Amino acid sequence: MKKTLIPAALASLVFACAFAAHAQDTAGPVTTELPPPTLRLSEQTRIRSAVIGLVGYARGSYTEPDTLIAQQLLEGMRSKFDVTRTVWPDGRQVIASVSGGGHGEERAAMLIDADGRVQAVGLVNGHCRAAEKRDDPKVCNPLPQTVLSVFQHAGASQADAAPLVAWSKQLPSFLAAMADSDDPADVAAAQKIASVEYITGQPGVPGWRAEQLPPGFPASLHPLLVQTAEVNSSASAGKIVLPKGLAGLPMRTAYERSQRPEARLPDAEVTLRSYEPIAKLVDTYRELAKGATLDEEGREVVFNGTDGAGRYSVRLRDAKETGVFITVASWKRK
Secondary structure: OOOOEOOOOHHHHHHOOOOOOOOOOOOOOEEEEOOOOOOOHHHOHHHHHHHHHHHOOOEEOOOOOOEEHHHHHHHOOOOOOOOEEEEOOOOOEEEEEEOOOOOOOOEEEEEEOOOOEEEEEEEEEOOOEOOOOOOOOOEOOOHHHEEEEEEEOOOOOHHHHHHHHHHHOOOOHHHHHHHOOOOHHHHHHOOOEEEEEEEEOOOOOOOOOHHHOOOOOOHHHHHHOOOOOEEEEEEEOOEEEEOHHHOOOEOOOHHHHHHOOOOOOOOEEEEEEEOOOHHHHHHHHHHHOOOOEEEEEOOEEEEEEEEOOEEEEEEEEEOHHHOEEEEEEEEEOO
16 A cells, blocks of 8 residues: 655754754654644644545544544644654654644544654544534543554554554653652543554545435536545535534525625535645546636636536635535535
C-alpha cells in the first residue's frame, strides 16, 4: 500500500521554523517543544492528506460519537501552542499536539519514519459515545480508563507503533501534575493509558451511502457526489432531512435567503464535506460536470448545468480547517 510522504525537511515545511529533522545521536528519544506554527497541524495540507490517506472517510467513536475518524484525529492536534516533536535514534519522529480544549486529555500524534513516510497515527481518547438524551453531552471513559487508538496501514506490525505508545504516556503538564500530586485522590483520578488498540486504516471506504440521500434527489446526479466526502446535510421539498436534529425545518433560513436570493428553491440538495484541497476538487468537477458553466461567486466556486432530470448546480466553499463544503442542488423540470 502506498504511504503518504512527509518531506524530509518537515520542520521548515510544516512548522515554518528552522529545525533540523535529522536523527540525534543519543541513547533515547529527544522531545522538543516547538514554537506555534503559522498554521495548526490540523490545517496543513500535507498532514490532512496523510491522515485521509491512512483512514479515509471511515467513521468511529473515539473523541466524538460516530464521527469521521479523520476529523477526530485532526481535531486532536488543533492546538498551536502544544506542538512537540520527538526524534528517535533511528530517525523516526513523532509530531504531536493536543485538541486545544480542556487540558490535553484528547491528543493526537503522527509517527513518521526516517524516509518521511507516515507509519501510523495515534489518538488518546475516551471512547466517547452519545448520551441517552439527545441534548446531553457525550459520555466518555473516566481519565484512568483512557485508550490509545493506533491507526496503521494494512499489514503493519503493532511493534512498529511503539513510539506512539511511549508518546501517549507523556502526559501534558496539567495532567502530569495530577499524576505527581501529593493528594492520593488526584493521583487516582489522573489520566492513565489503560489500553492500547490497533486499528487498520480503511482509506477506500466510501464517504457516503445511497440511503443518506434525500427523497427526490435524481439518480442522474449521484456521480456528482464524490466519494471522498461525507454527507454533511440534505434537504428535500423545502425541508431539511439531515441532520436528524434539524429535520423538518425550512431548508433556508431568512438570513440565507437574504444572502443568496433564489427564484425557486431546489427540489432536493445534498451538502458534502471533503478534506480534499479545493483546487483538486474544482479539477474533479470540471470532469464530472462537463458542459456546465463555471463561475466564482464571492468565496464560492459554482458549476451550473443541465441533465435529463432538469437543472443542477454544484457549489464549492473552502472552509479551511473544517474542509470544503460541496452542495449539489437539483431543480426538476416542471
